[in-house]
Amino acid sequence: MWTVWAYSEQGDTALEVLAAGRALADQSRGIVVSIGLDDPACRIAHGADEAWRIPLPSDAPPPADVAARALLRAMEPEPPDVLLAGATRLGNEAMARVAQSLGVGCATGCTELAMGVGGELAVERRCYGGRLVARQALRGRPRMATVQPRRFEPLQPDPARRGVVRELPEDAAGPAVRVLSAEPRALGHRDIGKARALVAAGRGVRSREDLAMLEALAALLGGEVAGSRPLTDDLKWLPANVKVGLSGRTVRPDLYVACGISGQVEHVVGMRGARTVVSINADPDAPIHAEADYALVGDLYVLVPALIRALQERC
Amino acid sequence: MPESAADSLLLVACLKLTVDVNALRMLPGSPVPDLEHAPMRISDFDECAIEEAVRMKERHGGRAVGVSVLSRPAPRELLLRALAMGLDEIRIVHAPGEPLDPLMTAAILAKMVGALPGWRVVFCGEGSVDEYNCQAGARLAQALDVPCVACASRIALDGHSLRADRTLEDRVERVECPLPCVVTVAGEACTPRLPSVLQILGAGRRPLVEMDLHGLLPVESLRALRQAGAEWRDTFAPAGARRGIRLEGGTPEEAAAVLVRLLEREGSVHS
Numbered sequence: 001m002w003t004v005w006a007y008s009e010q011g012d013t014a015l016e017v018l019a020a021g022r023a024l025a026d027q028s029r030g031i032v033v034s035i036g037l038d039d040p041a042c043r044i045a046h047g048a049d050e051a052w053r054i055p056l057p058s059d060a061p062p063p064a065d066v067a068a069r070a071l072l073r074a075m076e077p078e079p080p081d082v083l084l085a086g087a088t089r090l091g092n093e094a095m096a097r098v099a100q101s102l103g104v105g106c107a108t109g110c111t112e113l114a115m116g117v118g119g120e121l122a123v124e125r126r127c128y129g130g131r132l133v134a135r136q137a138l139r140g141r142p143r144m145a146t147v148q149p150r151r152f153e154p155l156q157p158d159p160a161r162r163g164v165v166r167e168l169p170e171d172a173a174g175p176a177v178r179v180l181s182a183e184p185r186a187l188g189h190r191d192i193g194k195a196r197a198l199v200a201a202g203r204g205v206r207s208r209e210d211l212a213m214l215e216a217l218a219a220l221l222g223g224e225v226a227g228s229r230p231l232t233d234d235l236k237w238l239p240a241n242v243k244v245g246l247s248g249r250t251v252r253p254d255l256y257v258a259c260g261i262s263g264q265v266e267h268v269v270g271m272r273g274a275r276t277v278v279s280i281n282a283d284p285d286a287p288i289h290a291e292a293d294y295a296l297v298g299d300l301y302v303l304v305p306a307l308i309r310a311l312q313e314r315c
Numbered sequence: 316m317p318e319s320a321a322d323s324l325l326l327v328a329c330l331k332l333t334v335d336v337n338a339l340r341m342l343p344g345s346p347v348p349d350l351e352h353a354p355m356r357i358s359d360f361d362e363c364a365i366e367e368a369v370r371m372k373e374r375h376g377g378r379a380v381g382v383s384v385l386s387r388p389a390p391r392e393l394l395l396r397a398l399a400m401g402l403d404e405i406r407i408v409h410a411p412g413e414p415l416d417p418l419m420t421a422a423i424l425a426k427m428v429g430a431l432p433g434w435r436v437v438f439c440g441e442g443s444v445d446e447y448n449c450q451a452g453a454r455l456a457q458a459l460d461v462p463c464v465a466c467a468s469r470i471a472l473d474g475h476s477l478r479a480d481r482t483l484e485d486r487v488e489r490v491e492c493p494l495p496c497v498v499t500v501a502g503e504a505c506t507p508r509l510p511s512v513l514q515i516l517g518a519g520r521r522p523l524v525e526m527d528l529h530g531l532l533p534v535e536s537l538r539a540l541r542q543a544g545a546e547w548r549d550t551f552a553p554a555g556a557r558r559g560i561r562l563e564g565g566t567p568e569e570a571a572a573v574l575v576r577l578l579e580r581e582g583s584v585h586s
Binding site for chain 2 (some may be wrong): 010064065068088089090092093094095096097099100101103104105106107108109126127128129131132133134135136137138139140149176177178179180181182183184197221229232233234240243246247248249254255264265266275276277278289290291292293294295296297298302303306307309310311314
């Protein structure tokens, strides 16, 4: 019977990690403890047997060292069998600290989790720029893994569920890294992580003004414009918060239209979860075509307007 | 930064040599990657770490030393390239047995950094492009018992502290921490410089020091670390799930109309 702890400092991700933890605990008729910041009753309704809260002096998520110390202190009587966290930047950092302190392994960004033979935690995760899948096994206690955001659906809430609520002790040491100021990344832009359709711009777009064409296409598809690294980091035609790829966001829209994107691993790893991918690129050998359900080989300056007209004619 | 602090400023950059992911091929008729014959390179993210360390040295004086744990024989020209980017010295340790778990990597790196008295900042990449564990920097900070600023850009030093922007999923934080500390450099933080061939050749005069693994950690500790880490079972290319339909022939209008019909049929666009 496994005791699974599911931690995340972010509300949405916390419910996803909780769902992943619930599935693991159920395999052994075990229990799942949700550790986070949000309303404990909500996490119990979403499948937790116990909901623990990390007390904080402010509304900001806990720094990774504070979260790591809280988790380590909570483990002092007995560590759980499994400790899961969301594979966010702070989540990965906190788990790395906990794992090094305990001298155990930790698999990050997992897409599959299962109880394996001999009580191991068997995981799958993307590696090599997202091109490959690695299978790993964890046997220490706790078996530690972080879960790829948006990989697991939160469970349907059951308001009748009852569970134990606990407040963890306050951290006396305080964070070693002091936050001087914070600004939302999505200021003035919608969250591409929640968009149903994304039209992504790559190096094939010749000028900033030409992005209007892609905006028009995105509007007709009910979606947003995203971009690859050259457009966000090098040319700065798009804000960094719409960058898709290894150093940007991982997205899972219903439809992803890649316009003038070559398909380097750096980018592709961020959009592989899309349900349907359309590629538009003049180079017939561009790697992006191999990642697409529908490949249009041709000039995006001809094909995108044609696509806009075809969509407008439906209206 | 005060002159006395600059005189003693010792910066460290961690670098990992990885296979070139873009050049990776599968073994014939197999979903298994041919890692043995893949060309190697410095992990992209670690090039950013080197760049930030060198920029900091150029701004404040001092020295920038590279440290690397090698799990397989590495081409010397890659290490020379790292030196040519501006590092004053590189220290390497051979720890055979791919892939190394971050638990062991961090333990070895902590010993290597600990052998550099007076170090102030360790720069790491935010992850490595091959295994992408995103753990080494934070684990190293834990092992050294110092603060860690993860995913940093716009990094600045004054006498006793480091300031940086930390880019998280939903916000950018301006943060500050005391020295010494570990920083993991975000991929978007900088564009690493490209050393010229002459600079690479000239870098051969700078120290490239090979350290003895067993001089850093006893055999029993290494064995325990190896057993405690995650076991890497196998690596494979997932079966292609995409339909791979090329809409060729006809006019752009015809191709667009076909695509819209296909997307409508599967519910990706709505009437």
